[in-house]
Amino acid sequence: MFETIAIVGATGAVGGIIRKLLQEREFPYKNIRFLASKRSAGTTIEFAGKSYTVEEMTPEAFQGIDLAIGSTPDPVAKEFVPWAKAAGCIVVDESGFWRMDPTVPLVIPEVNPEAAFTHQGLIASPNCSTTQMVQSLKPLHDAGRVRRVIVSTYQATSGAGVGGQRELVDASRAALDGADFTPETFSHSIAFNLIPQIGSHKHAGYTSEEMKMVFETRKILGDESIQVCPTCVRVPVSNCHSESILVETERKITVEEARELFAATPGLKVIDDVASGKYPMPKDCDGDDDTYIGRIREDLSCENGLAFWCVSDNLRKGAATNAVQIAELLVRNGAAV
Amino acid sequence: MFETIAIVGATGAVGGIIRKLLQEREFPYKNIRFLASKRSAGTTIEFAGKSYTVEEMTPEAFQGIDLAIGSTPDPVAKEFVPWAKAAGCIVVDESGFWRMDPTVPLVIPEVNPEAAFTHQGLIASPNCSTTQMVQSLKPLHDAGRVRRVIVSTYQATSGAGVGGQRELVDASRAALDGADFTPETFSHSIAFNLIPQIGSHKHAGYTSEEMKMVFETRKILGDESIQVCPTCVRVPVSNCHSESILVETERKITVEEARELFAATPGLKVIDDVASGKYPMPKDCDGDDDTYIGRIREDLSCENGLAFWCVSDNLRKGAATNAVQIAELLVRNGAAV
Numbered sequence: 001m002f003e004t005i006a007i008v009g010a011t012g013a014v015g016g017i018i019r020k021l022l023q024e025r026e027f028p029y030k031n032i033r034f035l036a037s038k039r040s041a042g043t044t045i046e047f048a049g050k051s052y053t054v055e056e057m058t059p060e061a062f063q064g065i066d067l068a069i070g071s072t073p074d075p076v077a078k079e080f081v082p083w084a085k086a087a088g089c090i091v092v093d094e095s096g097f098w099r100m101d102p103t104v105p106l107v108i109p110e111v112n113p114e115a116a117f118t119h120q121g122l123i124a125s126p127n128c129s130t131t132q133m134v135q136s137l138k139p140l141h142d143a144g145r146v147r148r149v150i151v152s153t154y155q156a157t158s159g160a161g162v163g164g165q166r167e168l169v170d171a172s173r174a175a176l177d178g179a180d181f182t183p184e185t186f187s188h189s190i191a192f193n194l195i196p197q198i199g200s201h202k203h204a205g206y207t208s209e210e211m212k213m214v215f216e217t218r219k220i221l222g223d224e225s226i227q228v229c230p231t232c233v234r235v236p237v238s239n240c241h242s243e244s245i246l247v248e249t250e251r252k253i254t255v256e257e258a259r260e261l262f263a264a265t266p267g268l269k270v271i272d273d274v275a276s277g278k279y280p281m282p283k284d285c286d287g288d289d290d291t292y293i294g295r296i297r298e299d300l301s302c303e304n305g306l307a308f309w310c311v312s313d314n315l316r317k318g319a320a321t322n323a324v325q326i327a328e329l330l331v332r333n334g335a336a337v
Numbered sequence: 338m339f340e341t342i343a344i345v346g347a348t349g350a351v352g353g354i355i356r357k358l359l360q361e362r363e364f365p366y367k368n369i370r371f372l373a374s375k376r377s378a379g380t381t382i383e384f385a386g387k388s389y390t391v392e393e394m395t396p397e398a399f400q401g402i403d404l405a406i407g408s409t410p411d412p413v414a415k416e417f418v419p420w421a422k423a424a425g426c427i428v429v430d431e432s433g434f435w436r437m438d439p440t441v442p443l444v445i446p447e448v449n450p451e452a453a454f455t456h457q458g459l460i461a462s463p464n465c466s467t468t469q470m471v472q473s474l475k476p477l478h479d480a481g482r483v484r485r486v487i488v489s490t491y492q493a494t495s496g497a498g499v500g501g502q503r504e505l506v507d508a509s510r511a512a513l514d515g516a517d518f519t520p521e522t523f524s525h526s527i528a529f530n531l532i533p534q535i536g537s538h539k540h541a542g543y544t545s546e547e548m549k550m551v552f553e554t555r556k557i558l559g560d561e562s563i564q565v566c567p568t569c570v571r572v573p574v575s576n577c578h579s580e581s582i583l584v585e586t587e588r589k590i591t592v593e594e595a596r597e598l599f600a601a602t603p604g605l606k607v608i609d610d611v612a613s614g615k616y617p618m619p620k621d622c623d624g625d626d627d628t629y630i631g632r633i634r635e636d637l638s639c640e641n642g643l644a645f646w647c648v649s650d651n652l653r654k655g656a657a658t659n660a661v662q663i664a665e666l667l668v669r670n671g672a673a674v
Contacts, residue, residue: 148638152489152581154531154570168529169513176510192505192575193620194491196632196646201612205592205634214637227638231581231646233491236573238529244489244568244581255542275538283530295533297542300551301485301564309533309568 001028001331006062006089008070008080010034010045010054013162014094015071017320023048025324028331035061035068037076062087067330069323070094085121092123092326094319096208099124099216106219109325110267111138115220116329123326126220127212128318129153129232129241132291134220135268135317136310137247139261141221144249144304148227151213154235154242155198156282158315160185165238172236186234195234207232240282241314245307252304255296262293267317272296280311288313289321338365338668343399343426345407345417347371347382347391350499351431352408354657360385362661365668372398372405374413399424404667406660407431422458429460429663431656433545436461436553443556446662447604448475452557453666460663463557464549465655466490466569466578469628471557472605472654473647474584476598478558481586481641485564488550491572491579492535493619495652497522502575509573523571532571544569577619578651582644589641592633599630604654609633617648625650626658 005027009015015036021027034045034054041056055061057076062068062084070077070084070093077095084091098104105115106124108131116123126134137146157164163185171191174181181189188195199208206214213230235242253261263270271280272294280292291312299305312318342364346352352373358364371382371391378393392398394413399405399421407414407421407430414432421428435441442452443461445468453460463471474483494501500522508528511518518526525532536545543551550567572579590598600607608617609631617629628649636642649655 150487150583150638152568154491154572172509172529173513176506176513187614188618189620192509192573193618194572194574194579195618196579196581196616197611197614204637205611205632206637207611229583229636229638229642229644231489231583231632231644233579233581233646235491235531236529237531242531242533242570244533244570246487246566274534274542274544277524277534279533281525281530281532283526295542295568299566300541300543301487301566305566307566307568309570 002067003029004031004033004064004066005029006033006035006065006068008035008057008068009072009076011036011040011043012071013158014315014319017315018069018071018324019047021320021324025328027324027327033065059083059086062089065089067327069327071319071323081122090119090121090330092125092323094125094323096127096212098122099126100219106216107326108134108220108322109329110135110265112220112222113329116326117333125319125323125326126216127209128159128314129155129209129243130213130216131318131322132241132310132312133213133243133245134217135291136245136262136293136308137217137221139265140247140249140253140258140306143257143261144251144253146226146247147250148248149217150229150246152231152244153233154237155232156237156239156241156314157190157234158239159198159241168236168238190234190236192236196231198232198234237282239313239315240285240311241318242282243310245310246299246305248302248305250304253306255298258296258306267291268293270294279309282311285311285313287316289316291317339404340366341368341370341401341403342366343370343372343402343405345372345394345405346409346413348373348377348380349408350495351652351656354652355406355408355661356384358657358661362665364661364664370402396420396423399426402426404664406664408656408660418459427456427458427667429462429660431462431660433464433549435459436463437556443553444663445471445557445659446666447472447602449557449559450666453663454670462656462660462663463553464546465496465651466492466546466580467550467553468655468659469578469647469649470550470580470582471554472628473582473599473630473645474554474558476602477584477586477590477595477643480594480598481588481590483563483584484587485585486554487566487583489568489581490570491574492569493574493576493578493651494527494571495576496535496578505573505575527571527573529573533568535569535571574619576650576652577622577648578655579619580647582647583636583642585639585642587641590643592635595633595643604628605630607631616646619648622648622650624653626653628654
């Protein structure tokens, strides 16, 4: 057990879910502290029947904390992680800043738990759109070796935080009422619209979100030869990311085999009966820790291809749940204190 | 010129746009008539400053009509087309019923205009999601031979007619107000949700909409060797379909070449500068007759692959505009009367 744990970014969308999960999953600790930016410091959080004052994230604040789960923007993670490590605190970090650092393991507990135990004080949790995809790729990779992945995402506004979800509501209401609306969180109106850009331009026409799906997939699966071609699109959905995935494997995997592989994999659930109108949809996966797979079918365009549809709560498994599961790994392994 | 023309399904969503287009484009005719189902017959339509009574679609109603543009559900088209042909009326049909009949040309005027002139009284206009994709594939196919297409669609509710658009508004308002809503047009709630099924189950886990994209693409491009793997998804957007397309060609086509090819193709427009947040979005393409292409980039996963994003007004180029353009082809060719 870690004696003193902390949530960094405790007042954000993911921070709020981490708080819920720690209680739901009875995460063990003696003391808990809540850290956030200066803006939120001083506010009160109710947790497990007690009131806590949110502390400002400073180098000194990490003294006495054994484990911190961080969910902050990248620039904040860049700053606080070295403070935490210097104070002897192990960090599970949700941000994108440290993920590709070769000294930092990037972990999905159902996929590469062993990597967690190689940590040097910091473990990164993957990008939300990567996590659900790699969860579904893992059993196929083990069974038939994944060679190539073509993925088009349908990403919810919650990926842009509480502000993204609020803006979807406000922009949609304005659109329905014929009122003017100026977007703030998104670069264009998200109401009844699609924005085929998530993140900034990064490489050869691909965005930062898309390149995360390329590089993080290889790192987590430990195979630099896997080719990924992603297209990331923001859709007017509040929560839960969806992905249309086509995967080519070295050995052909049939639909029946894929369905069995998915169904036997912890963290994955199969809902797959299109003739009866049954498949995963964002509205049904909200608040759930599993990643859902449906529309499983043989690729019509390539012998060893398999197409499927994958939906997951990006705030939970795509962020909070995965981070808490990494922390649980450390607890179970007794790697701490 | 056709002396007497008619719109069949005149009161539907696409029928309404066909009416607008005939006026906008100054389509030549002496007499015009409006046909619809029994339910809509007897209502009045204002057209070019005159009032017209909508006539019931019967075998007799087609007497004296030289050209009919039809936009009806498949079972209606199955019934009325033989009536029209028997009356000596040439039909341009928007429905899906006749498209794959080997005696019926399936035409996109910018892609295969020559096919129109082989008609035997009936020309079919393709499925909306096929049209915009094939428009964008055509210059690539001519330049480098398309071998394989992987497409994930983001299809607007207008594809399900006026009822689909209305249901998006009603369901969204109910969701924002926390009110109950029972979907009628769609099989699940479309408000802030995604439905990864369009049409019924057709073949090996693929839906009817998906198989249209496979078969119609081959027929229009006249190449049965083109492999297509589609995933069709309904999104909470009112109008304009979007598509994430990955195409593999026999000869490599660079991003620069593709951009030039697209830009030089009538009916296509390129908006492609992700670094400045410029790409096609449904909200910007509504009411436009062109098909828009952006996010053009080299496939990261295959030497001869090219990825791009394509948006088009499915009620216009995806339906009404294409049908009217086919009729214009016939007029220009003097193939009539």
